Amino acid sequence: MKISTLGYCIKQGIKNIQRNLLFSLASIGTMVACLFLFGIFYAILINMDYEMKDIQKTLTVSVFFEEGSSDDQIANIGNEIKKLENIDTIHYVSADVAWKGYVEDVYKGDQEYVDSVFGEDNPLENSSSYTITLKDVSRQDVTVKQLEEISGVRKVNSSDVTAKSLNAVINLLSYISIGVSSILLLVSLFLISNTITIGISVRKEEIAIMKLIGAKDIFVRASFLFEGIFIGLLGSVIPLIIMYFVYTAMTGYLAEHFVLIDNMIEFVPVGKVFIGLAPISIVMGVGVGFFGSLFTTKRHVKV
């Protein structure tokens, strides 16, 4: 298709929207509702995911060795651990360091008291370990099993309750988000198809003349395809704009008025949310508009 023809079809697409303003607005409105809702779910999910990653950094797994393991054996175990896919960082904690940490935590650093009770002894003589952070805490179970299978490993300690519950919430929200968005996208698809059908019936005479003059199928359909694309584009850009202001205002308000939330959660900056949300929303909106229109014109406009 030539550029001048493209320009003509785009103009006609815009005119079509103006001709069926009410139906076009209904389609755009439904899509706005759908993609705004999707945006809310997306923002919640991305924030939870961000928190999850934050928590992941603090969740550690400790690997203890068999009693009397030599330095070489410990180093070998370290090498085996590093080979595992889900290992993010690995840090060796010697028995001395472990005992110092324990004294610090339990006896609040009261060295005099500790010396009087334990003297030179280190009760954690056999508690040297590797402290590990994981890339993906949701796969902690599998990794712990793999760690337990490494020869020379006596015990693996992990705390996975927080990770598991957060993961479960994220999964649930993802399913709800996909379900609700899919239903609303289907409604949008139906409404766009309906709008295009009405547009076709309004321009029935024009289409008939076009076809008799020798217009190609694609030319007749193009203006309707652009109509669908524009509806989809408007239906996705409007909720993005609303979402931008709502998200900025909401996170600002929560941080300002709820100190507890502000201390617990660090909100993902709006720019980071939109890096993913904007393209996904636009592709969804334009896609629904384009395909809704394509199927309708295929059914109703035949040369």
Added chain:
Amino acid sequence: MLVLDHVTMEYPTGTKALDDVSIHIKKGDFVFIVGSSGSGKTTLIKLLLKEITPTSGEITVDDKIYSKIKRKEIPMLRRKIGVVFQNFRLLKDRTVFENVAFAQQVIEKPMSEIRRQVPGTLTLVGLAQKYKQFPKELSGGEQQRVALARAIVNQPDIILADEPTGNLDPKNSLEIMTLLEEINKKGTTVVVVTHNKEIVNLMKKRVIVLKKGKIVSDEEEGGYKDED
């Protein structure tokens, strides 16, 4: 140039609109196809525009055999045929210029060419001064001239006029026919489907008479009698 070879058209309802019709029209001919309602004139036009496919027989236009034309080739075939309708079928929301330009836009002619050709075509049909007006501001005769301009602007090989004078008074009818004759003199084949006896008898052209789907006469410089 334009050949109908033993064409029969029977609709699914059982109505036989055309029955074994054979017509040969040479390039540059001016032909009237006449007949009363139900004689098969409209079916003939639909067949020539490939809106419908004959039950049997073959249609050929400019060496293009209709039965061998694929669906995607139909637009190119239609560009060879300019159509004029009884009720003009102009776009009411567009000016005279835009209505004529429309015919070029839909076949994707560049804007520079449209700007060059449309004024010339409007001059040819005597409407150069009214290019900004909308169809409702024009008389019936002027509207039909716009329709004619739209049909010829792409310089088709054939002009197919379906009752072009059906909604016009005798004076305007004659003007339209004179225009068609001028277009024909420039080499375009003109096929006029009509039941306007006065015009047919005045023009002294080849007349093919259809009756109940059959050709009952085909005469050079023929006429259209009451019994037809």
